[in-house]
Amino acid sequence: MSLPAQGGSLLRRAVGSVRIARAMLAARRFAAADGAAIRCVQERRIAGIVRHAFDSVPYYRDLARRLGCAPEDLRTAADLARLPLIGRRQLQEEPERFLSEACPRGMRLEIRSGGSSGAPRGVWHDAPSVLDDAGHGERHWAILRHLAANDRFRAMTIGSPRNSESDVRGFVRQHAIVPPSVSRSGSACDMTVSPEDVARAVAAARPDVLLGYGSYLERVAQILDERYGREASPKVFAYGGDGMSPSGRARVVERLGAAVWTSYQAVESLKIGYECACAAGLHVHADLCVVRVVDAEGRDVGPGGRGEVVISNLVNRATVLLNYRLGDEVVVPATPCGCGTPLPLIGFPEGRVEDWFALPTGERVHTQRLRALFTDEREVWQYQLVQERPSSLRVALVVAERADRPALAGRVGRAIAGVVGPGVALSIDFVRELERTPTGKVRTVVRRSDTAQPATPVA
Numbered sequence: 001m002s003l004p005a006q007g008g009s010l011l012r013r014a015v016g017s018v019r020i021a022r023a024m025l026a027a028r029r030f031a032a033a034d035g036a037a038i039r040c041v042q043e044r045r046i047a048g049i050v051r052h053a054f055d056s057v058p059y060y061r062d063l064a065r066r067l068g069c070a071p072e073d074l075r076t077a078a079d080l081a082r083l084p085l086i087g088r089r090q091l092q093e094e095p096e097r098f099l100s101e102a103c104p105r106g107m108r109l110e111i112r113s114g115g116s117s118g119a120p121r122g123v124w125h126d127a128p129s130v131l132d133d134a135g136h137g138e139r140h141w142a143i144l145r146h147l148a149a150n151d152r153f154r155a156m157t158i159g160s161p162r163n164s165e166s167d168v169r170g171f172v173r174q175h176a177i178v179p180p181s182v183s184r185s186g187s188a189c190d191m192t193v194s195p196e197d198v199a200r201a202v203a204a205a206r207p208d209v210l211l212g213y214g215s216y217l218e219r220v221a222q223i224l225d226e227r228y229g230r231e232a233s234p235k236v237f238a239y240g241g242d243g244m245s246p247s248g249r250a251r252v253v254e255r256l257g258a259a260v261w262t263s264y265q266a267v268e269s270l271k272i273g274y275e276c277a278c279a280a281g282l283h284v285h286a287d288l289c290v291v292r293v294v295d296a297e298g299r300d301v302g303p304g305g306r307g308e309v310v311i312s313n314l315v316n317r318a319t320v321l322l323n324y325r326l327g328d329e330v331v332v333p334a335t336p337c338g339c340g341t342p343l344p345l346i347g348f349p350e351g352r353v354e355d356w357f358a359l360p361t362g363e364r365v366h367t368q369r370l371r372a373l374f375t376d377e378r379e380v381w382q383y384q385l386v387q388e389r390p391s392s393l394r395v396a397l398v399v400a401e402r403a404d405r406p407a408l409a410g411r412v413g414r415a416i417a418g419v420v421g422p423g424v425a426l427s428i429d430f431v432r433e434l435e436r437t438p439t440g441k442v443r444t445v446v447r448r449s450d451t452a453q454p455a456t457p458v459a
C-alpha cells in the first residue's frame with residue numbers, strides 16, 4: 001500500500017488506520033497459523049526486502065555487485081546468514097549507506113537511542129512499517145488482557161525522559177487515526193519522579209497494568225511491598241527497555257501476587273519478541289523480523305546454547321538491516337514453549353539489568369536518565385559511566401575522528417551535571433577502548449568495586 005506524501009491529512013490518516021487494522025488482523029492470524037504457513041509468509045517478506053535492498057540501498061547494491069549475488073539467491077531465513085554480519089559501528093559511521101534511496105524523506109521517522117549498550121545510534125523507519133509494527137502491538141495487548149483478567153484494563157506508564165517509544169507513538173498519531181486498543185496508555189509518570197512518589201501514585205490510582213523499565217518497576221514493586229501491601233499492587237508489571245533481576249521478578253509474583261511480563265524491542269527493529277503466559281522466554285515476531293543467535297565466530301548456536309542476537313528486519317524499507325548484530329546475549333531454549341504458539345522462542349536478553357546511581361545526597365538516579373542524554377550525540381560511538389565513589393563520576397567516551405572534543409566534553413559534562421547535581425565531581429575522558437570485564441565484556445555502567453581492566457587512553 002502506498003501513502004500520499006502530504007502530512008496530516010484526514011485521508012492519509014484514514015488510510016493509515018486501515019493499515020493498522022489489517023496489521024492487527026494479520027498479527028492475530030499469523031500467531032495462530034502452523035509452522036509451514038509462517039515460513040511461507042516469512043519467505044515472501046524475505047524475497048521482498050532483499051529485492052528492495054539490492055535495488056535501492058547503497059550498501060547492499062555494492063555488496064551484491066561484489067559477491068555476484070542476485071535477489072533469487074536469498075529466499076529463506078537460513079539464506080540471510082550468507083550475508084556478512086553488520087556491526088553497530090558500521091551503522092553509526094555510515095548510516096546513509098543502509099538507507100534506501102527509494103524511501104521519501106517526508107515518509108520516514110528517525111528513531112534514535114542513547115543505547116542500553118552504551119552505543120548511541122539512529123535508524124530511519126518508513127511510515128508503513130511503523131504502522132504495521134503498531135498493529136502488531138495487538139499480540140502484546142492480548143497477553144496483557146489475559147494476565148490482567150480484564151479486557152478493558154487500566155494502564156499506567158512510567159516513561160523515560162527521552163525515549164523512542166514516545167517518538168513512535170507521535171508518528172503513528174500523525175499518520176493514522178489510532179484505534180483505542182493501540183493508543184491505550186492510560187495515565188503516565190516520568191522516570192525523573194522518584195520511585196517513592198511513583199509508588200504513592202500507583203497505590204492511589206490502582207492501575208491494572210504498570211508499564212516501564214524493568215529495573216525501575218523492580219524498585220517500585222519493592223516500595224509497594226514494604227509500604228502499601230499487595231492490595232495496592234497492579235495485577236501486571238510489564239517491562240521493556242532493561243531487565244528485572246530474578247529476585248525482583250520473584251518478589252512481584254510471590255509478595256505482591258502479580259504477574260511479570262516483558263517485551264523485547266530495539267531501535268533497529270522495533271518489536272522483536274514478547275513473553276507469553278508460560279514465561280518460558282520470548283516469542284519472536286517472525287513476520288516482522290528474522291532472529292538468529294550466533295557464537296563469536298558468527299555460527300548459529302543450537303538449542304541450549306548461548307550467543308548474540310542477530311536480526312534481519314523484514315518490514316522496514318528505510319534503513320535496511322539484514323544480518324545485523326544487536327549486541328544482546330540470549331540462551332536458545334532447549335525445549336519449545338508449552339503455549340502452542342508456533343512463533344520461534346529465544347531466551348530473555350541478558351545483561352540488561354540497569355544500575356542506579358546513588359548520589360551523595362542519598363537520592364538515587366536511574367541510569368536511563370543519563371543514557372537519554374547521549375541520544376542525540378551523533379559523534380559518540382560508545383560511552384561508559386564509571387562511578388568511582390558516590391561523589392565522583394568518570395565518563396569514558398569513544399568518539400568519531402571528526403568530533404570537536406572540547407565542545408563535546410563541555411556539552412556532555414553540562415548535561416550530566418544537570419542530572420547528578422553539583423555534589424558529584426565529573427571527569428570526561430576520550431579513550432580508544434572502554435574498560436572490559438575479565439570475560440571481555442563492556443559494561444555501560446561500572447562501579448569501582450567491579451573488577452575491570454583499565455581503559456586504554458587515546459595516545
Ligand SMILES: [Zn+2]
Nearest residue numbers: 276278337339
Ligand atoms: Zn509461549
